[in-house]
Amino acid sequence: MLVHLRSRLLNPRFSFLLYFPCPRPQATPPCSLSFRASTSRKPNSYRTSATKSGTPLALSEAARFARTVLFVPPGVDPGEVTEDMVLPGSNIVLGPYAGDAKIKEVDFVKSSNRPKDCPKDDRPEFAMLGRSNVGKSSLINFLVRKRDVALTSKKPGKTQLINHFLVNKSWYIVDLPGYGFANAPESARMDWSSFTKGYFMNRESLVSVLLLIDASVPPQKIDLDCANWLGRNNIPMTFVFTKCDKMKGGKGRRPDDNIRDFQELIRQIYWQHPPWIMTSSVTGLGRDELLLHMSQLRNYWDNE
Ligand SMILES: Nc1nc2c(ncn2[C@@H]2O[C@H](COP(=O)(O)OP(=O)(O)OP(=O)(O)O)[C@@H](O)[C@H]2O)c(=O)[nH]1
Numbered sequence: 001m002l003v004h005l006r007s008r009l010l011n012p013r014f015s016f017l018l019y020f021p022c023p024r025p026q027a028t029p030p031c032s033l034s035f036r037a038s039t040s041r042k043p044n045s046y047r048t049s050a051t052k053s054g055t056p057l058a059l060s061e062a063a064r065f066a067r068t069v070l071f072v073p074p075g076v077d078p079g080e081v082t083e084d085m086v087l088p089g090s091n092i093v094l095g096p097y098a099g100d101a102k103i104k105e106v107d108f109v110k111s112s113n114r115p116k117d118c119p120k121d122d123r124p125e126f127a128m129l130g131r132s133n134v135g136k137s138s139l140i141n142f143l144v145r146k147r148d149v150a151l152t153s154k155k156p157g158k159t160q161l162i163n164h165f166l167v168n169k170s171w172y173i174v175d176l177p178g179y180g181f182a183n184a185p186e187s188a189r190m191d192w193s194s195f196t197k198g199y200f201m202n203r204e205s206l207v208s209v210l211l212l213i214d215a216s217v218p219p220q221k222i223d224l225d226c227a228n229w230l231g232r233n234n235i236p237m238t239f240v241f242t243k244c245d246k247m248k249g250g251k252g253r254r255p256d257d258n259i260r261d262f263q264e265l266i267r268q269i270y271w272q273h274p275p276w277i278m279t280s281s282v283t284g285l286g287r288d289e290l291l292l293h294m295s296q297l298r299n300y301w302d303n304e
């Protein structure tokens with residue numbers, strides 16, 4: 001396990017997607033997260049603001065601002081980002097690696113109850129993570145446009161194993177058990193820490209975690225703790241806000257307010273904002289955009 005963890009830490013290919021919790025900058029940025037691994041070999045595509053020796057070049061104010069609030073993928077100069085490059089309902093800039101986002105076929109491959117039983121090939125994968133009942137399994141069905149590929153339920157604790165789905169015979173979506181079983185029956189509780197955390201720490205082919213956040217409720221500490229844990233462990237993440245269709249009446253807060261509050265809290269932890277996107281598996285919001293985002297991460301992963 002230590003060997004795997006070390007190789008992930010030393011692998012510079014995805015440093016642009018890593019979000020280490022760090023203090024926000026005062027006058028000048030104390031740490032450029034994207035270029036933290038700048039002394040190692042780095043693909044040319046995102047050597048846009050660091051010299052070969054790793055010394056940061058001066059970024060324009062606009063580029064610096066773009067970097068802090070937008071997700072600027074490899075191959076895009078942050079100083080040249082325009083509004084029409086940002087995917088609607090997200091902070092994600094579309095770059096040259098995006099494409100081939102269509103899902104033509106999906107096959108259930110296997111359920112594993114131990115990380116070491118997961119498929120052994122190195123196809124890239126995206127893992128669904130989030131509180132129980134946040135909509136992980138629904139998001140998978142929504143992405144692949146099939147009703148029952150992943151099993152969903154109104155009751156928390158439905159998914160209890162690591163489930164691999166192979167898409168277009170070339171990449172995986174992984175459904176995981178949820179955390180925070182506050183209202184789940186005792187029988188559905190499990191040791192999430194040793195089970196799922198083991199998967200994250202060992203899975204070399206993990207392109208990004210999709211960390212699902214329920215937009216119909218105010219920010220939850222457990223989600224922020226989870227984001228922190230992923231950041232501290234160098235695990236790339238994208239925030240996917242779910243249930244954006246749920247408009248609470250009366251005193252309830254709207255998804256927009258909850259998302260804004262969540263992001264404000266994230267801004268206090270991270271200098272650069274991880275990619276985020278709004279979705280609803282009821283209205284279809286965000287589907288094509290999320291698939292495009294996943295395609296640019298995947299294609300970059302495949303090509304580097
Ligand atoms: N309104 C609305 N309901 C949703 C949405 N996504 C999921 N749900 C509902 O939320 C409930 C839980 O969905 P699941 O997909 O089973 O949640 P999960 O995160 O996989 O839950 P566990 O497997 O228990 O961890 C179901 O009743 C879904 O119909 C959404 O975008 N909008």
Ligand SMILES: [Mg+2]
Pocket residue numbers: 136137138151152158159175176
């Ligand atoms: Mg589930």
